Amino acid sequence: MISEHDIRRSLHTKFFGGTIYTFDSIDSTNTFARSLKENDRPDGTLIVADEQTAGKGRQGRRWSSQKGMNLLFSVITRPLFVQEKIRVLPFGASLAVADAIEQKTKIKVDCKWPNDVLIDGGKVAGMLIETTTQDDAMNVILGIGVNVNQTEFADDIKTKATSLKLHSRQEIDRVQLLCAILEELEHRFEQLRHFSPQIVLDEWKRRTTMLGAEITLVEHQSSIRVRAKDVAPSGALIIEELNGRRREVFAGDVSILQ
Numbered sequence: 001m002i003s004e005h006d007i008r009r010s011l012h013t014k015f016f017g018g019t020i021y022t023f024d025s026i027d028s029t030n031t032f033a034r035s036l037k038e039n040d041r042p043d044g045t046l047i048v049a050d051e052q053t054a055g056k057g058r059q060g061r062r063w064s065s066q067k068g069m070n071l072l073f074s075v076i077t078r079p080l081f082v083q084e085k086i087r088v089l090p091f092g093a094s095l096a097v098a099d100a101i102e103q104k105t106k107i108k109v110d111c112k113w114p115n116d117v118l119i120d121g122g123k124v125a126g127m128l129i130e131t132t133t134q135d136d137a138m139n140v141i142l143g144i145g146v147n148v149n150q151t152e153f154a155d156d157i158k159t160k161a162t163s164l165k166l167h168s169r170q171e172i173d174r175v176q177l178l179c180a181i182l183e184e185l186e187h188r189f190e191q192l193r194h195f196s197p198q199i200v201l202d203e204w205k206r207r208t209t210m211l212g213a214e215i216t217l218v219e220h221q222s223s224i225r226v227r228a229k230d231v232a233p234s235g236a237l238i239i240e241e242l243n244g245r246r247r248e249v250f251a252g253d254v255s256i257l258q
């Protein structure tokens with residue numbers, strides 16, 4: 001099991017991971033984060049679990065993960081950003097996960113809108129970002145799942161999911177990777193706090209291979225082929241339909257197949 005002691009030994013952050021909760025098994029680290037009272041969740045609180053019995057994915061999906069194999073964690077922050085910066089948080093968080101993975105494994109990863117991290121088209125990490133408001137301040141719960149050492153996946157996700165071990169052919173130290181992600185996340189939060197959110201968006205755009213490519217967009221239960229053109233300052237994806245019509249789509253409304 002990942003222990004608080006092991007994390008503290010390797011973590012070099014200013015405030016991410018200041019308070020740490022670790023679990024052998026829990027329903028969902030995001031759900032636990034939500035249930036904590038204000039005093040029990042200072043800015044940067046980290047919740048890590050070896051297993052989730054009701055792991056949540058985006059758009060009401062489930063997130064499944066074999067016990068003890070992967071990274072399942074949530075960070076609670078009170079970023080005090082203006083709304084236009086909050087919208088760019090998912091891109092900063094994806095860059096943080098991507099950079100930490102590359103740093104620790106030397107595997108080349110790709111970012112997919114809105115906040116998936118892929119290797120050779122297979123999903124290696126995803127995040128579920130939830131917000132709550134307390135005393136007029138926005139609390140962000142950033143839940144991240146990374147497939148680290150799992151090498152077999154259930155039939156329904158087998159063709160879509162991958163893991164770091166499947167690509168590096170060796171066991172990855174989960175604590176070292178977790179600490180690297182937390183350090184990169186803190187860096188991206190600071191960058192967003194002090195600079196224009198466009199810097200983060202531009203960096204994300206340089207890193208993704210999906211802009212310019214044809215993708216399948218699933219919207220209102222039907223799929224259409226479109227071209228991904230750009231990401232708007234709001235974080236919406238700008239797509240072009242085959243008839244040349246351009247429009248913006250939002251992460252909560254659509255999903256994208258390769």
Ligand code: BTN
Nearest residue numbers: 028055056057058126127143145
């Ligand atoms: C997605 O790509 O659909 C988002 C997956 C997010 C999974 C993580 S695992 C830790 C945290 N707790 C949850 O219940 N979900 C997120």
